[in-house]
Amino acid sequence: MTRLESAFSKPHAAFVAFITAGDGDTAANLDALVAGGANVIELGMPFTDPMADGPAIQSANLRSLAKGTTTQTVLMIANEFRARHPDVPLVLMGYANPMIRRGAQWFAEHAAGAGVDGVICVDIPPEEDDTLGPALRAAGIAPIRLSTPTTDAARLPTVIEGSEGFLYYVSVAGITGKQQAAIDSIEANVSRIKQSTDLPVAVGFGVRTPEQAAEIAKVADGVVVGSAFVDLVGEFGTDAPAKLQELTSAMASAIAKARS
Amino acid sequence: MNETTPNSFRTQPDDRGHFGEFGGRYVAETLMPLILNLEREYRAAQADPAFAAEFDDLLEHYVGRPSPLYFAERLTEALGGAQVWFKRDELNHTGAHKINNCIGQILLAKRMGKTRIIAETGAGQHGVATATVCARFGLPCIVYMGAEDVKRQSPNVFRMKLLGAEVVPVTSGRGTLKDAMNDALRDWVANVHDTFYIIGTAAGPHPYPEMVRNFQSVIGTEARAQMLERTERLPDLLVACIGGGSNALGLFHPFLDDTDVKMLGVEAAGHGLETGEHNASLLGGSPGILHGNKTYLLQDENGQIDEGYSISAGLDYPGIGPEHAWLKESGRVEYTAVTDEQALEGFQLLCRTEGIIPALEPSHAVHAVAERAKQMSEDQIILMNLCGRGDKDIFTVAEKLGVEM
Ligand SMILES: Cc1ncc(COP(=O)(O)O)c(C=O)c1O
Numbered sequence: 035m036t037r038l039e040s041a042f043s044k045p046h047a048a049f050v051a052f053i054t055a056g057d058g059d060t061a062a063n064l065d066a067l068v069a070g071g072a073n074v075i076e077l078g079m080p081f082t083d084p085m086a087d088g089p090a091i092q093s094a095n096l097r098s099l100a101k102g103t104t105t106q107t108v109l110m111i112a113n114e115f116r117a118r119h120p121d122v123p124l125v126l127m128g129y130a131n132p133m134i135r136r137g138a139q140w141f142a143e144h145a146a147g148a149g150v151d152g153v154i155c156v157d158i159p160p161e162e163d164d165t166l167g168p169a170l171r172a173a174g175i176a177p178i179r180l181s182t183p184t185t186d187a188a189r190l191p192t193v194i195e196g197s198e199g200f201l202y203y204v205s206v207a208g209i210t211g212k213q214q215a216a217i218d219s220i221e222a223n224v225s226r227i228k229q230s231t232d233l234p235v236a237v238g239f240g241v242r243t244p245e246q247a248a249e250i251a252k253v254a255d256g257v258v259v260g261s262a263f264v265d266l267v268g269e270f271g272t273d274a275p276a277k278l279q280e281l282t283s284a285m286a287s288a289i290a291k292a293r294s
Numbered sequence: 295m296n297e298t299t300p301n302s303f304r305t306q307p308d309d310r311g312h313f314g315e316f317g318g319r320y321v322a323e324t325l326m327p328l329i330l331n332l333e334r335e336y337r338a339a340q341a342d343p344a345f346a347a348e349f350d351d352l353l354e355h356y357v358g359r360p361s362p363l364y365f366a367e368r369l370t371e372a373l374g375g376a377q378v379w380f381k382r383d384e385l386n387h388t389g390a391h392k393i394n395n396c397i398g399q400i401l402l403a404k405r406m407g408k409t410r411i412i413a414e415t416g417a418g419q420h421g422v423a424t425a426t427v428c429a430r431f432g433l434p435c436i437v438y439m440g441a442e443d444v445k446r447q448s449p450n451v452f453r454m455k456l457l458g459a460e461v462v463p464v465t466s467g468r469g470t471l472k473d474a475m476n477d478a479l480r481d482w483v484a485n486v487h488d489t490f491y492i493i494g495t496a497a498g499p500h501p502y503p504e505m506v507r508n509f510q511s512v513i514g515t516e517a518r519a520q521m522l523e524r525t526e527r528l529p530d531l532l533v534a535c536i537g538g539g540s541n542a543l544g545l546f547h548p549f550l551d552d553t554d555v556k557m558l559g560v561e562a563a564g565h566g567l568e569t570g571e572h573n574a575s576l577l578g579g580s581p582g583i584l585h586g587n588k589t590y591l592l593q594d595e596n597g598q599i600d601e602g603y604s605i606s607a608g609l610d611y612p613g614i615g616p617e618h619a620w621l622k623e624s625g626r627v628e629y630t631a632v633t634d635e636q637a638l639e640g641f642q643l644l645c646r647t648e649g650i651i652p653a654l655e656p657s658h659a660v661h662a663v664a665e666r667a668k669q670m671s672e673d674q675i676i677l678m679n680l681c682g683r684g685d686k687d688i689f690t691v692a693e694k695l696g697v698e699m
Contacts (some may be wrong), residue, residue, distance in 0.1 A: 082599045083472065083584060085479045086322045092466060104596045130320055130583040135597030157583065159326045161310065162318050165583075182324040184486055189327055207324050208484035 037123035037151050038176060038199045041073045042234040046290045047251035048200075050236050051282060052127065052260030054078035054094035055111050056103030058267040058274050064115050066275035067263070068122055070282025071290075074236075075115070076154070076258065079108050079128030086156045088211035090261040093268055105132055105141075109148045116149025125152040125178060125199070130165065138169035145175055152176035152199040160192050167196060176200075181227060183207045183215070190230055200234040200256060203227060211261035214240035221253040244288035251292035259285060303550035303626050306617060311500020314623060317616035319499040321586045324483045329586075333501040335406050340508075345401060352397050353512060356430070357387045359394075361513075363520035363677075369647040376670035378663055379529065380680040381517045381545065384652065390682035391513060391541045392423035396492060398509035400427040403490035410489045411435045414478040416443055416471035416537065417608030417655065418450025419682055420494030425459035435459040438477045441469035443607045450686050468601040471537075471611045475585055495538025496615035499586030503615050510544025513679060518548050521677065529677040531666060532557045535659040536629075537573075537608045539615035541681035546627060556628065559618060560662045562604035563631035571603040574631040575614040576622050589616040605634040605690065606654035608682070632658040638694055640664065641684065653682030654690065 041048045051072035053063050057080075064075060080098040084091060112124055126145060133141050133155055145153065153175055158165055160179065170177045176199030184207055185193055194201065203223060205215040224235050237250045238258025250257045262281065267274045306313045311333075319329060339345040353359040362382045370378045383391040403411060411433050415421030421437040428435035437454055441463040444451050454461050467473035482491045496506040521529055532549060534542035536559045549555045564572035572578055575590040582591040584599060592600040592612035602612040621627040632640070640660030644652050652660060656679065663678050670676070684691070692699045 081597075082467065083476050085476050085585070086324075086483065088480075099598060131591070131593065131599070132597035134583065135593070135595070156322050157320045157586075159319060159321060159323055161326070162320055165318075165320075165588075180323045182322075184324050184327045186327060189330075193323065204324065207486050209480045212484070 037121060038074070041123050042200060042255055044073065046293060047254060048073040048234070048236065048256040049286050049289050050074040050076055050238070050256050050258040051263060052076040052078060052258065053263050053267060054080055054091065054098050055108040056080055056098035056101055057094045057264070059272050060111050061114060062275045063267060063278055065118065066279040067282050068119055070279040071286025072282055074123045074125060074256070076125045076127045076260070077108070077112060079105070079126055079132055081129040081132055084129065086209055088209040088261065090211040090264045090268070094264045097268065105135070109144050112145070112148040112150050123151040124149060125154060126150050127154040128156065130155055130157045133166060138166045142169035142173035142175055146173040150175055152178045154178045154180065154202060156180070160196060163196055178202055180204050183223065187226070190227065194231045194233070197233060200236050201227060201231060202258065203235050203237045203254070205237050205239050208239070210239060212240055214246055217249045217253070220250060224254045244284045247285045248288040248292040251289040257289055303621070303624070304547065306620060307500065307504055311504065313617045313620035316581070316588050316619040317500055317503060318588050319586065320583045320588065321499045322483060324486065328486055329499050329501070336402060336501050336505055339402055339405055345405070348401055349398055353394065357393050357397065358385065359512065360516040360520070361385055363517055363524060366648050369644065370667070372647050373664055373667040375667040375672065376530070376674040376676045377672070378667055379675060379677045381513055381677065383513055383541070383679060383681045384650070384683035388419070388423045388426050389685065390419040390423065390653065391510060391544060391679070392420040392494060393426065394512055394544070395494065395506050395509040395540060396420070396423040396427045398505070399490070399492040400431055403433070403492070404431060406490065408488060408490035409433065410485065411492055412438070412478050412481050412489055413492045413494060414438045414471065414474040415494060416440070416474070416610055417606065417653070418443065418447040418454065418686060419608060421459070421461070422450050422453045422457070424492050424494070425454040425457035428459065429457045436481065437461050438464050438474040438481070440471060440474045441465045443470055443474070446690055447607050447686055448689070470601070471607070472599065479585070494540070496540040496543050496617060497538040497585060497587060497589065497613060503587065503617055506540050507543040507547055507617060510540050511547050513541065513544035514546060514548035517545060517677060525675065527675070528552055528555050529675040530556060530670070531676045533560065533659050533663050533666070533676060534679040534681065535560045535609065535655045536614060536618065537611050537655060538613070539618045541679050543615065543617055545679040550626065557626070558662060558666065559627055559629045560659045561629060561631040562606055562609035562658055563633040564603040564605070566633055567631055572631065573602040573604045573609050573611060575612060576618060576629045577631050579612070581619065584613050587616045589619045590614050605637065605694070606658065608653070608655040609658065630662055632661045636661040638691065641691060650680070651684035652680060653684045654687045656681050
């Protein structure tokens with residue numbers, strides 16, 4: 035079983051936690067997320083032009099870049115995380131340009147070498163899979179795709195074809211950090227997607243509280259939380275780990291209890 | 295019309311929107327179904343004679359086309375070389391070529407039943423043109439404009455407001471065109487059901503680069519016919535400035551298969567290519583992915599986008615339309631870059647020799663024309679796209695010339 039497969043084989047939904055690499059004390063922040071009970075880590079690669087992100091993650095990207103974060107920094111953070119946490123799956127999330135800058139193959143091989151399990155590239159749709167997908171698969175990294183409320187039944191098979199690891203259902207048409215969608219619409223969409231694929235379906239965008247996380251954990255295979263953590267890093271800086279662990283624990287126990 | 299030969303330069307892009315290795319559709323999944331639908335709707339509109347008829351009618355009676363083809367006699371004399379001719383798109387309603395494209399896109403928006411229009415703008419010319427067509431068709435209009443550009447193009451900000459548009463100053467990044475485009479894309483993902491995004495240049499995800507080029511091709515199609523009628527020959531050299539590249543493609547595209555016609559695209563060299571403070575994506579950048587397409591970008595070794603710089607807000611963009619990236623690599627079009635200072639010289643030269651105050655964007659092209667004309671003979675013809683007028687720029691120019699207003 036791969037690390038991602040075991041994370042999605044627990045009796046409860048997998049808890050997927052996102053923070054931006056190079057923002058705050060990233061190693062300590064990641065350790066806090068794991069200690070609090072996150073099952074999968076999504077590590078954001080900062081980009082100057084994060085078109086799909088709201089103000090929280092935009093600011094995190096800028097804070098990180100202002101500190102001089104490079105692609106090498108991100109890979110080093112990943113590599114050190116892997117050494118500390120051999121069993122926790124790690125997914126890189128970001129935009130195409132930094133990923134392909136030195137060539138798709140360079141990126142895929144170095145990410146694999148750093149112990150990365152999956153890559154989510156926001157602005158490479160299935161239609162442009164050639165740009166990065168083949169290099170990731172050759173390196174043994176799962177290309178994780180996004181499905182959205184605008185992905186209709188006719189298009190869904192295109193998104194699923196070539197996806198690996200899990201499918202990320204973005205519950206609102208919009209940017210990160212805004213409101214959450216209504217739970218019945220999430221439930222309907224998740225069950226629609228699950229009719230077409232055996233991949234686990236994780237749901238994110240706008241999840242900020244343990245209550246919201248628990249609602250989603252009842253109907254999906256995974257819950258993704260990002261802006262809420264990123265906001266804590268922005269607000270508390272080097273004091274963020276304690277806050278992150280507190281919120282993660284509350285969410286993890288809500289998720290663990292959700293299906294009982 | 296030209297024949298389309300197997301070696302034609304006029305058959306791009308392919309059906310996935312690729313111009314060679316450039317172009318494509320690099321957008322978030324939320325937008326992907328929308329741009330696929332946009333492409334279907336655009337193809338249907340292209341096949342509908344009523345769409346073309348309405349477009350042509352508005353261009354004639356509302357925009358004021360065809361724009362004149364003008365022989366610049368005194369400038370030609372002053373330069374002492376090739377004859378200089380201008381395609382006078384600065385005489386269009388709203389003062390630039392941008393309106394040609396906006397008419398096309400608003401007709402498409404209407405056809406698709408969209409009820410809310412968004413746009414990005416740099417110099418404000420595209421914002422004004424979008425606000426104008428929105429007023430004309432009674433649709434609400436939101437224009438994203440970098441906070442820095444709001445300052446340096448204040449006359450256009452007021453124009454947009456007069457026309458009923460909401461202007462949203464964008465403070466992310468350095469507050470210029472790139473950042474405005476990011477925020478327009480963010481608006482679009484959040485308002486997919488009712489919103490049409492009118493992109494102002496031949497860039498962005500497919501089908502925008504092709505669609506904008508086609509709407510702007512009215513410039514070159516008219517100019518080619520006018521030139522043949524007036525001089526019974528084609529020009530030797532076409533010259534146009536390049537921000538995203540729409541006015542240049544509009545002029546160039548109908549001539550691409552006329553093998554004797556050379557073409558020169560003029561990028562903004564800002565303080566000079568060697569200073570790193572410029573917007574010459576082709577001459578000083580490298581291939582990458584931004585704003586929906588693969589193209590030449592100003593970027594660092596980690597793929598982070600550089601801000602770039604130009605005196606001219608309309609050229610202040612760190613990317614370029616993907617068709618130009620392909621035309622450069624294929625060798626069909628030559629590209630050069632002109633500094634702020636040289637553009638200011640071009641600006642003043644045209645004011646004094648021809649009584650035409652050009653926008654700062656085409657002032658870059660005027661400088662390149664002046665250089666080339668001197669090296670060419672009197673029986674040769676240069677045709678430049680005079681794509682915008684300079685009213686919006688007089689405050690910037692006054693400041694640079696040390697004049698208090
Ligand atoms: C007068 C004028 N010329 C040129 C441009 C640059 O755009 P493009 O390269 O698409 O023609 C602008 C953009 O605002 C403009 O206002």
